[in-house]
Amino acid sequence: MTTNEQGLSGERADILALLGKRRDFLRHTAQGLTDEQANTRSTVSALTVGGLIKHVTAVELNWADFAQTGGSKSDGPTEFTPEMIVAWENQFRLVEGETLAGVLADYEKVAAATDELVRTLDLDARYELPAAPWQPPGVFWSVRQVFLHLAAETAQHAGHADIIREAIDGQKTMG
Template structure:
């Protein structure tokens, strides 16, 4: 593994850790509550980031189509009954992404599948994919922090030193 990839994974994992802290001590009922004007819930964000990790791992390993369900619009909602299982799915998706990245060349170009928002996608470097996952995770970690603070006053930033 190169120093650059090591640094990128370090930063990505820092964003994942921040997001994961937001999920600490949530109940299933809390994970389903809407705390803003949007339909988003903390469980929905967790499900979405799990699907993001899985989807990019799918692409990193050059499987030809997006994984099942990736584009059906349900990845932001969670109505399940086992929040701990959802957390475990996220952790497993993260491990799979990291494993795929550890053996990859950052300069390698990977073909992207068509998507409703991009019918003619151009190949993307592994480096850019890592940066995209990092941006996506950081963006949703910020959403989750606001939602959690609205839910019960917990602050992810204050909790960083307790995790």
């Protein structure tokens, strides 16, 4: 059992430790990068280190809202405009006016807010997931599952960022 700096123990401390470690891996991939390097596509993918941090921030913000409110029950768009597609693509790179320092600062704010939710929300509260092509209707997740999913999502994207970073300058998070 983990006890954290706020004196929490048990599963809340464990979830905070899990999220914290995965976030540290992601942030580590950006250490020492210039804005240009953070926006470099170093693999065949369109992903960049800065863009992944920006994306994970947005994803965490959305899941945190879901954990608090149960999310929006309205259906998403059925058609995607060119502007919507550009906005989607732009979440995976730094756009004009964005800096690595800025997206990291945004990430810290969102992470701190999520951590407060881990400390305070009812982990057993359950909400129906929004409609999506990859899941059948009627799937419910507990708030606990949401936080565990956030850790998994962050870990996956930290791995992506690590590969991108290694291709830029050889730095690896692990190994």
